[in-house]
Amino acid sequence: xxxxxxxxxxxxxxxxxxxxxxxxxxxxxxxxxxxxxxxxxxxxxxxxxxxxxxxxxxxxxxxxxxxxxxxxxxxxxxxxxxxxxxxxxxxxxxxxxxxxxxxxxxxxxxxxxxxxxxxxxxxxxxxxxxxxxxxxxxxxxxxxxxxxxxxxxxxxxxxxxxxxxxxxxxxxxxxxxxxxxxxxxxxxxxxxxxxxxxxxxxxxxxxxxxxxxxxxxxxxxxxxxxxxxxxxxxxxxxxxxxxxxxxxxxxxxxxxxxxxxxxxxxxxxxxxxxxxxxxxxxxxxxxxxxxxxxxxxxxxxxxxxxxxxxxxxxxxxxxxxxxxxxxxxxxxxxxxxxxxxxxxxxxxxxxxxxxxxxxxxxxx
Amino acid sequence: xxxxxxxxxxxxxxxxxxxxxxxxxxxxxxxxxxxxxxxxxxxxxxxxxxxxxxxxxxxxxxxxxxxxxxxxxxxxxxxxxxxxxxxxxxxxxxxxxxxxxxxxxxxxxxxxxxxxxxxxxxxxxxxxxxxxxxxxxxxxxxxxxxxxxxxxxxxxxxxxxxxxxxxxxxxxxxxxxxxxxxxxxxxxxxxxxxxxxxxxxxxxxxxxxxxxxxxxxxxxxxxxxxxxxxxxxxxxxxxxxxxxxxxxxxxxxxxxxxxxxxxxxxxxxxxxxxxxxxxxxxxxxxxxxxxxxxxxxxxxxxxxxxxxxxxxxxxxxxxxxxxxxxxxxxxxxxxxxxxxxxxxxxxxxxxx
Numbered sequence: 001x002x003x004x005x006x007x008x009x010x011x012x013x014x015x016x017x018x019x020x021x022x023x024x025x026x027x028x029x030x031x032x033x034x035x036x037x038x039x040x041x042x043x044x045x046x047x048x049x050x051x052x053x054x055x056x057x058x059x060x061x062x063x064x065x066x067x068x069x070x071x072x073x074x075x076x077x078x079x080x081x082x083x084x085x086x087x088x089x090x091x092x093x094x095x096x097x098x099x100x101x102x103x104x105x106x107x108x109x110x111x112x113x114x115x116x117x118x119x120x121x122x123x124x125x126x127x128x129x130x131x132x133x134x135x136x137x138x139x140x141x142x143x144x145x146x147x148x149x150x151x152x153x154x155x156x157x158x159x160x161x162x163x164x165x166x167x168x169x170x171x172x173x174x175x176x177x178x179x180x181x182x183x184x185x186x187x188x189x190x191x192x193x194x195x196x197x198x199x200x201x202x203x204x205x206x207x208x209x210x211x212x213x214x215x216x217x218x219x220x221x222x223x224x225x226x227x228x229x230x231x232x233x234x235x236x237x238x239x240x241x242x243x244x245x246x247x248x249x250x251x252x253x254x255x256x257x258x259x260x261x262x263x264x265x266x267x268x269x270x271x272x273x274x275x276x277x278x279x280x281x282x283x284x285x286x287x288x289x290x291x292x293x294x295x296x297x298x299x300x301x302x303x304x305x306x307x308x309x310x311x312x313x314x315x316x317x318x319x320x321x322x323x324x325x326x327x328x329x330x331x332x333x334x335x336x337x338x339x340x341x342x343x344x345x346x347x348x349x350x351x352x353x354x355x356x357x358x359x360x361x362x363x364x
Numbered sequence: 365x366x367x368x369x370x371x372x373x374x375x376x377x378x379x380x381x382x383x384x385x386x387x388x389x390x391x392x393x394x395x396x397x398x399x400x401x402x403x404x405x406x407x408x409x410x411x412x413x414x415x416x417x418x419x420x421x422x423x424x425x426x427x428x429x430x431x432x433x434x435x436x437x438x439x440x441x442x443x444x445x446x447x448x449x450x451x452x453x454x455x456x457x458x459x460x461x462x463x464x465x466x467x468x469x470x471x472x473x474x475x476x477x478x479x480x481x482x483x484x485x486x487x488x489x490x491x492x493x494x495x496x497x498x499x500x501x502x503x504x505x506x507x508x509x510x511x512x513x514x515x516x517x518x519x520x521x522x523x524x525x526x527x528x529x530x531x532x533x534x535x536x537x538x539x540x541x542x543x544x545x546x547x548x549x550x551x552x553x554x555x556x557x558x559x560x561x562x563x564x565x566x567x568x569x570x571x572x573x574x575x576x577x578x579x580x581x582x583x584x585x586x587x588x589x590x591x592x593x594x595x596x597x598x599x600x601x602x603x604x605x606x607x608x609x610x611x612x613x614x615x616x617x618x619x620x621x622x623x624x625x626x627x628x629x630x631x632x633x634x635x636x637x638x639x640x641x642x643x644x645x646x647x648x649x650x651x652x653x654x655x656x657x658x659x660x661x662x663x664x665x666x667x668x669x670x671x672x673x674x675x676x677x678x679x680x681x682x683x684x685x686x687x688x689x690x691x692x693x694x695x696x697x698x699x700x701x702x703x704x705x706x707x708x709x710x711x712x713x714x715x716x
Contacts, residue, residue: 095430130462139461146429147453147461154453157418161426161434164387175426191419198414347463348498349628350521354580356631363666 030250036309042083042249043310046075046297048322049104052113053280055326056120056135060284064334065120068288070136071101073279074210076296077246080253081208082108084260085176087143091169095144095162097155097177100136101210102148105178109143114329124339130346131339153186155179156207160195163203167267174204174263182215184229196269197236205269206259210246212278217286233271246274247296250303365537366544366551368528371507372403372472373555374541375514376435378572380408383518387427389413390420390437396562400439401474401533405557406567417443421450421471425523428469429457433518438473441527442487448496454523455498470517470524475503476598476649477698478531483686485530486694488597488650493525494627494659500579501626503527505600507537509624512577520579529598542573582630584637586611588619591643591711594634594660596623599647599699606704616712626656631663638664642673645711649698652680673716679707 031039053072060068071078082105086094098105103116115127122131128139139147146158159177166173177192189209196203209229213220226232233241240262244255252274259270277293304310345353353359366374379385388410390399398405413420417438424436438444444451457467477486493501500522504510510528517524536548545551554568585604588611595603600622607618619637623629638644644664646657657678664676681687681698688694699707 091430095426097426126462127464128462129460132462133460137460139457139465141461141464144430146426147457147465149453149460151449151453154422154450157422157450158426158429158453160419160423161428161432162430163426164423165427165430165432168386187416188418188422191416191422194414194416195419195423200411347459347461349500350458350466354628357628358663363662 026254027250030254031307031309034250034253039304039309040314042079043300043304043315044318044322045079045104045108046249046300047318048113048325049075049079049107050297051319051322051326052107052116053103055117055330057280057284057288059117059120059330060288065122065135067134067284068120069100069134069283071103073212073277073293073296074101074246075104076249076300077210077252077274077276078102078104079108080249081105081176081256084253084256085109086173089142089144091166092171092173093144094173095146095159095166095175097146097159097162097175098138098148099152099155099179099183100134100148100150101180102138102178103136106138106140106145109145111138111140113326114333117329117333118336121333121336122338123333123336124343125333125336130343152180152183153188156183156186156188156192159192159205159207160203163196163205164201167201167203172264174206174260176206176208178208178210180215181209181211181213181220181224181229182218184209185223193232193236193271197239202238202268204263204267206263207269207271209271209273211273211275213275214278214282216282228273230271230273239269239271241271241273243273243275246276247294247299249296249300365539365548366507366541367534367536368504368507368510369401369403369533370551370555371511371537371541372514372528373405373407374544374569374572375511376404376407376518377569378515378574379433379435379518383433383515385409385433385435385518387432387434389423389434391415391439393437398557399437401528401530402556403472403528403533404437406555406565417447418450421447421454424469424471425450425454425457425467428454428467428523429465433468435470435472435518438471440485441473441475441489442484444473444489448492451496451499451523451525455496458522459498466521467523468521470514470526472514472526472528474530474533475527476529476531477687477694478529478598480689480691480694481530481687482689486687488648488681489527490626490648490650490656491654493527494656496525498522500524500628501527502579502624503529503597503626504624505529505532505597505622506539508539508541508575509577509583511541512575513579513624515574516577516579524579527597531598532601535601542575543570544572545570580625580628580630582621582623582625582633584633585620585622586618588617588641590616590618590641591645591708592619592621592637592641593645593647593708594621594623594657595647596626597648599649599704602701602704603647606701606708610708616708618708618712629660634660635667638668639671642671642716643711644672645677645679645707647679647699647704647707649681651683652678653683655680674711674714677707677711679703
């Protein structure tokens, strides 16, 4: 397998040299290769993501918005994924078919937290859905982020489409799909596996499962006998499958890079399972209170300190700066308008509605 | 004249040649079969998918979002029920994204009864389809309309469900498709795959044109003055034939409105006709509980109650779980010629 990739991250993250990794302990090499600049950037984004999610939870509890669902605890995986992606619009760039815990991916690609806060508050300024959808349901055509649905599984079916288009198109753009462990029981997950592995046309599709061990309140281990979810890869000749510790940003970075390079260069799929924490439960429906699970940011800070790469004052600065950024954004959003009643008629058909389209909701 | 399967094939070929269609897929859609009704036979970009309806619609949505113009097939509409949430996703993606993510795609599927298809090859889907808001729904009844509407569906920036009345797929048209040779034997020679080994066969497509049949426009299949029938799909040619016979016999002059598009339906044409005649029956083969015709019926009452000569009527399928295989069961489940004759007689005979 070729180790080279033409892919370039628009986030300008230093690429880890794989040959170097092979010669050294991969993690040591990765820390060294990424260097303080990238590691600082990763840490800051993780903190920004965490503080944004905490603000969203607070808004949900305080009645400034409704349902909350998101990805606190997944930052160590989602931030590297966003940073390593090929960002842009069209078939030459990566397509994202994401689920509702993907705020870190969006922020790492460059999304502004204020827009997610707008979606939480259901303001008309929400660029992702104009106040229509739950929070963390992104749709960013400029970066190929396809509309996120509150369903847990449909993205595993839609990902097949952009991957087919990219396979036909050529180049190094790939399709990335994410979902949770519980959703892999749905047929759509198996749709993604089967369609991405058709011998007649394998697809450049990075199939990701983020395993936080729960489907809402139901533990994974009582429902699934397949062991690691990545075991499904064994059924498909030529598709690598791997399970990693998604709470470790460097392990995630290395694994995502390897998986992406496979998809970009081989134009065929890769199944990657990342085990992560779920720090605030499933959603606001279960209270969204902080639970006692490993915190990837805390562990990353300990590691960076231990390795003497970054000092505590840098962490403190990030937490303070990001808190101010989120606070300022929140204050701004509070002044922004909600949709007008007439807004419900916008976006039903691309060309708008005919005068005779029924709009009264019955006889009155 | 081309039959409807040939007409659809020619329209998709037009799409491949002129409209950027690069993916035509579904179960048995590619070679060697070219679709169970041959509607995709010989198409350059047609391919066989896994037997997975959710994958088919998912792929179509993903292709549409990625700027492609896919034409996907669900082999029978009876098998579309397990993708309803996928259709919902296609229909709502523009709206949910605040108007930013259109989903251009065509899903075609044979619908309705009439081929002794029993419980899982006879279903109608009209009212359920009409509830997937944001998705357009068409159902032609002639080869020319099927041809024109398929081209319009491919051009449309919204998802379009293209329902093919399976009883009509082999029925020949009475109007020439623009570019179609006048001799149907010549057409058959050009675009129908030979029996036996067809691995080396390639169709020779006529030089086709777009007739410009718009989605959302009904057709007056027969003008009339005494009563109106609002219909579509398999029931349209039956209604037309009975209406012609009634006129010939001097029983009454019925206007036949073939709506062709269910969503967004052509209310102007429907309303104008009902206002003209004052009598209307809505005829389709879907079961009667929450029937699509009932919506038009309600709107007719809301907007034209005092202009009607007699109460509006509905002729629909019986509300039973399936269509039985025995012809006795099928013919007593969905409207046939004699029920249409009865409906017309009642409609014309009722005192104003």
